[in-house]
Amino acid sequence: MEPEPKSPKQAIEEVKAGLRAPQRTQLWKSIFRVKHTRNDTRTRALAVVSNVFLHLHPGRVNRDAVRYSYTWGMGGISAYLFLVLLFTGALLMFYYHPTKVQAYRDILYLEQDVPFGRLLRNMHRWGAHLMVITVWLHMLRVVLTGAYKKPREFNWCVGVALLVLTLLLSFTGYLLPDDQLGFWAVTVGTNMARATPLVGHEGPFGPQLGMTPFNDLRFGLLGGSVVDSNALLRAYVWHCIGIPLVVLLLMGVHFWRVRKDGGISGPAPLVLDGEMKDEVR
Amino acid sequence: MDFSQIWEILSAADNVPIVGLLAGVGFFVWYGLRQGREMDRLAVRLAAEPELAKTHHRKTQPYEEGWEREVQVWPHLLKIEFLAAMIVTVLLLVWSLALNAPLEEPANPNQTMNPAKAPWYFVGLQELLVYFDPWFAGVVLPLLILAGLMLFPYLDASPLGTGYYTIRQRKVVLVSFGAGFSIWLAAIFVGTFIRGPGWMWFWPGETWDHTRVVFEKTRNLPEMLGIHGAAGEALVGLVTVVLFYASAGWAIHKLVTRTELDRRIYARTTSLQYLTFQFFAITLLVGVPVKILLRLAFRIKYVWITPWFNL
Ligand code: HEM
Numbered sequence: 001m002e003p004e005p006k007s008p009k010q011a012i013e014e015v016k017a018g019l020r021a022p023q024r025t026q027l028w029k030s031i032f033r034v035k036h037t038r039n040d041t042r043t044r045a046l047a048v049v050s051n052v053f054l055h056l057h058p059g060r061v062n063r064d065a066v067r068y069s070y071t072w073g074m075g076g077i078s079a080y081l082f083l084v085l086l087f088t089g090a091l092l093m094f095y096y097h098p099t100k101v102q103a104y105r106d107i108l109y110l111e112q113d114v115p116f117g118r119l120l121r122n123m124h125r126w127g128a129h130l131m132v133i134t135v136w137l138h139m140l141r142v143v144l145t146g147a148y149k150k151p152r153e154f155n156w157c158v159g160v161a162l163l164v165l166t167l168l169l170s171f172t173g174y175l176l177p178d179d180q181l182g183f184w185a186v187t188v189g190t191n192m193a194r195a196t197p198l199v200g201h202e203g204p205f206g207p208q209l210g211m212t213p214f215n216d217l218r219f220g221l222l223g224g225s226v227v228d229s230n231a232l233l234r235a236y237v238w239h240c241i242g243i244p245l246v247v248l249l250l251m252g253v254h255f256w257r258v259r260k261d262g263g264i265s266g267p268a269p270l271v272l273d274g275e276m277k278d279e280v281r
Numbered sequence: 282m283d284f285s286q287i288w289e290i291l292s293a294a295d296n297v298p299i300v301g302l303l304a305g306v307g308f309f310v311w312y313g314l315r316q317g318r319e320m321d322r323l324a325v326r327l328a329a330e331p332e333l334a335k336t337h338h339r340k341t342q343p344y345e346e347g348w349e350r351e352v353q354v355w356p357h358l359l360k361i362e363f364l365a366a367m368i369v370t371v372l373l374l375v376w377s378l379a380l381n382a383p384l385e386e387p388a389n390p391n392q393t394m395n396p397a398k399a400p401w402y403f404v405g406l407q408e409l410l411v412y413f414d415p416w417f418a419g420v421v422l423p424l425l426i427l428a429g430l431m432l433f434p435y436l437d438a439s440p441l442g443t444g445y446y447t448i449r450q451r452k453v454v455l456v457s458f459g460a461g462f463s464i465w466l467a468a469i470f471v472g473t474f475i476r477g478p479g480w481m482w483f484w485p486g487e488t489w490d491h492t493r494v495v496f497e498k499t500r501n502l503p504e505m506l507g508i509h510g511a512a513g514e515a516l517v518g519l520v521t522v523v524l525f526y527a528s529a530g531w532a533i534h535k536l537v538t539r540t541e542l543d544r545r546i547y548a549r550t551t552s553l554q555y556l557t558f559q560f561f562a563i564t565l566l567v568g569v570p571v572k573i574l575l576r577l578a579f580r581i582k583y584v585w586i587t588p589w590f591n592l
Contacts (some may be wrong), residue, residue: 192415
């Protein structure tokens with residue numbers, strides 16, 4: 001038997017039903033995976049844990065852990081600032097060439113001619129400074145709450161690596177405008193590499209091992225014996241590709257470990273001195 | 282007095298974050314320690330009333346019978362995260378509208394910047410170059426700091442104070458970390474605000490004098506003791522360093538076994554943990570400031586001179 005053709009009115013009703021309750025459409029379900037038909041706690045928890053962006057979170061957390069007073073939100077703010085830096089940094093890359101001829105001019109161009117270019121550069125610069133500060137404060141909070149103790153020792157080490165990489169990101173970025181400030185800061189900074197024991201040509205035991213200005217650690221960092229075009233290119237590649245990739249990887253590990261170590265460490269119930277067992281392991 | 286100099290440093294765009302850093306650290310140290318004191322008061326109360334200790338929920342956060350122990354991440358946590366992201370974005374926007382990122386003249390290897398300062402978060406290391414040779418200040422010391430930080434959780438053998446703020450239960454750890462962090466901040470402060478051309482010391486209120494010459498002569502410890510010759514100098518240095526480690530180690534030991542609780546924590550610490558802790562505490566938390574003082578107060582440059590390295 002031939003199916004009846006639908007009347008236009010029926011078709012409109014179908015569309016309206018979809019608009020009224022988008023959660024019931026096939027499209028919605030295909031994207032969000034969960035039937036958001038009921039407004040109960042289970043549905044809401046599922047919405048979080050089955051979403052790729054939100055599944056870093058558990059479905060439910062300790063009621064006191066969401067208080068600002070415990071974590072100060074500094075880890076999350078650091079991660080957010082990193083995203084802001086990725087975004088503004090990618091936009092800056094559209095305008096910047098890592099060559100001695102163009103780098104400085106590109107910055108001038110950004111500041112004078114590119115729409116919102118100055119704002120973009122400022123946000124990238126101050127975002128980086130702010131991130132250094134928030135990462136230090138995050139570390140301070142972890143110390144004050146003893147959050148690095150068993151079983152979170154290793155995650156603390158991942159954190160230390162993130163701290164170093166955050167500083168190195170700032171430092172490699174400092175050279176890129178190719179102005180006096182960056183040039184001399186990086187010259188002073190990499191001069192220390194000359195003095196590295198064993199692998200620097202001015203360091204203890206360096207000369208004995210055959211180190212010269214043209215084969216030591218500093219040469220490898222700069223791609224030369226002075227801060228010049230090769231150094232600019234190397235700083236650029238480390239700054240835009242090398243270090244961010246490692247940071248992203250380690251942040252993934254860091255967040256995964258926070259979950260696997262049983263979620264955020266507190267606020268935990270107080271343990272009295274008398275309750276500490278005096279067994280020696 | 283010329284306060285325009287210090288104002289010039291203070292208002293250099295790249296130094297403005299230091300003001301934010303100091304304000305932030307100050308506020309959050311106060312905020313954290315305040316919660317610590319609150320918890321310590323609760324601990325005293327519960328220790329005195331064993332009955333209460335059995336029923337109390339043992340947090341300073343309010344709690345009432347029948348409250349759920351957990352809440353939904355959506356909306357309770359996500360809304361806070363969203364709000365935090367908004368606040369940070371607005372803060373960053375306002376900051377970026379108000380203050381321009383610095384841009385100096387194009388890089389010019391023939392025109393030395395004086396003083397040539399690293400960005401503020403590295404200026405602490407640069408300041409340490411005054412007191413140590415580059416191989417130590419620039420390479421060994423940073424590596425030691427990193428190693429010390431990474432080992433930190435493995436050296437703290439006390440299970441007390443995990444997941445809550447407290448001062449009383451964790452004095453040794455807080456003092457150790459606090460000392461290290463303070464040295465770092467102090468070095469940043471001196472490097473940024475005090476050091477002028479030629480990396481010379483200019484008090485706030487002094488004008489940078491690019492022609493100033495310092496006639497101060499530095500001395501080495503062996504020479505002050507009247508000892509000359511490579512072997513003698515190396516030996517004197519070695520003895521001094523060993524004596525220093527022994528006496529500082531003894532003093533630190535007295536400090537970390539002062540109270541009854543400290544002694545119980547010490548008993549849980551293995552010898553390997555304890556010796557590692559001592560090594561880092563003596564080297565970084567006592568050794569570095571002592572060497573700085575020797576230099577600033579007594580103009581001593583090296584304590585230990587060998588044919589290969591000087592300390
Ligand atoms: C790029 C830098 C970093 C980012 C984005 C980051 C992010 C986070 C986030 C989002 C959390 C969840 C809780 C919170 O917000 O406090 C966390 C926890 C943690 N972080 Fe980090 N972190 C960074 C650096 C560090 C550093 C430098 C350390 C320590 C040296 C560290 C050690 C830890 C530890 C031990 C935890 C678990 C804390 C707990 O369970 O209470 N992290 N981190």
